[in-house]
Amino acid sequence: MKRLLVFVVVISFCVLNLAGYATARAIAGKKGAPARQSKEAEPPCKSFIVVEAQGGKMIDGSNINERRAPASITKLMVAYVVMGKLATGGIKLTDKVTISKEASKIGGSQVYLKEGEVFTLEDLMKAMMVASGNDAAYAISEYVAGSKDEMVNLMNAQAKALGLADTEFHSVHGLPPAKGEKEDMTSCSDLAVLARELLKNPRILEWTSIQNDTFRDGKFVLTNTNKLLGKFAGADGLKTGYYSQTGFNIVATARRGDMRFIAVVMGSPTGKIRDSFAMEKLQKAFAQYRMMNVVKKGEVIDQDVFLVDGKYRKMKGVTEKSFLYPMEVDKRGAITREILLPERIKGEIKEGQRLGELVVKLNGQVIGKVNIVSPVYVPKANLFTRFIRRLGLNI
Incomplete structure (x- = not known):
């Protein structure tokens, strides 16, 4: 019995020593092994400007010309086509639009249009621009262009006219393409150009700045997908877009005082990250830049132009418009102005006639040009006066 007890004690001692040796080896191995590199943080977006x-x-900006699917931001080009048609008088916002069977079947983000319902074009524009209604975009396209396909043709024609080299549309709503269909494609750079053009029409901001509104006689609430509204000071547009393959996108704009910036962010992993990144970039821009009035409209250019045939012998031109330029607060360079005017001009001079050009440069680089125009009408002098002048007499 005593021998058995001794044997058990010896065996237990050996097992404990072996376990301790194994543990020590494992710890030593961990200490000697190189530390595993932490996973790199996911970037806030794939591209931005x-x-x-x-x-x-x-x-x-970063990767500003990288082609990516815009998702619902596609609707900005639909809006651009519509505004063009409105400008020519071909359509009116009060026009009545009857919803087709095809429009009623469009899925995704929608305002649940039903076949046969009738809405004004303006109501549908709000549904598209505020709530990102895919069905509204389809119905608008059918009414304005005659069909979805023809609207796509118009959208691509406008993209070409604007010089959007990275852009190609295949839908009017930006939904993920079905099997065999092509994806809408664009870039941050192109979307910034489109946004600038849209901002020339005040009606766009009237719609995109709406946080909440009603539709279908108050029975449906429109909620803006742009969460920068009311959260970022000065934000009043323009459009968001998302589906899983392309990520979260936004074309955001904000105005403070005489400055307005546009931020385009594409391919963010979440909506929250997208919005935070856009706000960060806009805030930085407002903090770092101030608008400088380089040229004032109607400013007299102190250089005479001799009028060969005019009633008056000479005149000074004025600037046609103002020229404002965003300057970095702590990096104001040397701005110079170069006057380009002919020495003499023949014939009568009409009010507002272009005489020459004022070229504005920053550190030697051209940053803008402003026409120099005549402030008044100058008729031709009579025949006798012109004859005497040709003889070299000053009259």
């Missing part, structure tokens, strides 16, 4: 809205100066 920030531009000053009036002149288009690029403030910041």
Whole structure:
């Protein structure tokens, strides 16, 4: 019995020593092994750009020409086509639009249009721009262009006219393509250009700045998908877009005082990250830049132009318009102005006639040009006066 007890004790001692040895080896192995590299943080987006809205100066950006699917931001081009048709008088916002069977069947984000329902074009524009209604975009396209396919043709024609080299549309709503269909494609750079053009029409911001509204006689609530509204000071547009394959996108704009910036963010992993990144970039732009009034409209150019045939011998031109330029607060460079005017001009001079050009440069680089025009009408001098002048007499 005693021998058995001794044997058990010896065996237990050996097992404990072996376990301790194994543990020690494992710990030593961990200490000696290189530390596993932590997973790199996912970037906030795949591409982005920030531009000053009036002149288009690029403030910041990355992968600005990378082609990506815009998702519902596609509807901005639908809006651009509509605004063009409105400008020519071909359609009116009060026009009545009857919903087709095809429009009623469009899925995704929608306002649940029913076949045979009738809405004004303006109601449908709000449904598209505020609540991102895919069915509304389809119904608008059918009414304005005659069909969805013809609207796509118009959208691509406008993209070409605007010089949007990275852009190609295949839908009017931006939904993921079905099997065998092509994806809508664009870039941050192209969307910034489109946004600048849209901002020339005040009606666009009237719609995109709406946080909540009603539709279908108050029975349906329109909620804006742009969460920067009411959250970021000065934000009043423009459009968001998302589906899983392309990520979260936004074309955001905000105005403070005399400055407006546009931020385009594409391919963010979440809506929250997208919005935070857009706000961060807009805030930085507002903090770093101030608008400088480089040229004032109607400013007299202190250089005479001799009028060969005019009633008056000479005149000074004025600037046709103002020229504002965003300048970095702590990096104000040397702005110079070059006057380009002919020495003499023949014939009568009409009021507002272009005489020459004022070229504005920053550190030697051209940043803008403003026409120099005549402030008044100058008729031709009579025949006798012109004859005497040709003889070299000053009259």
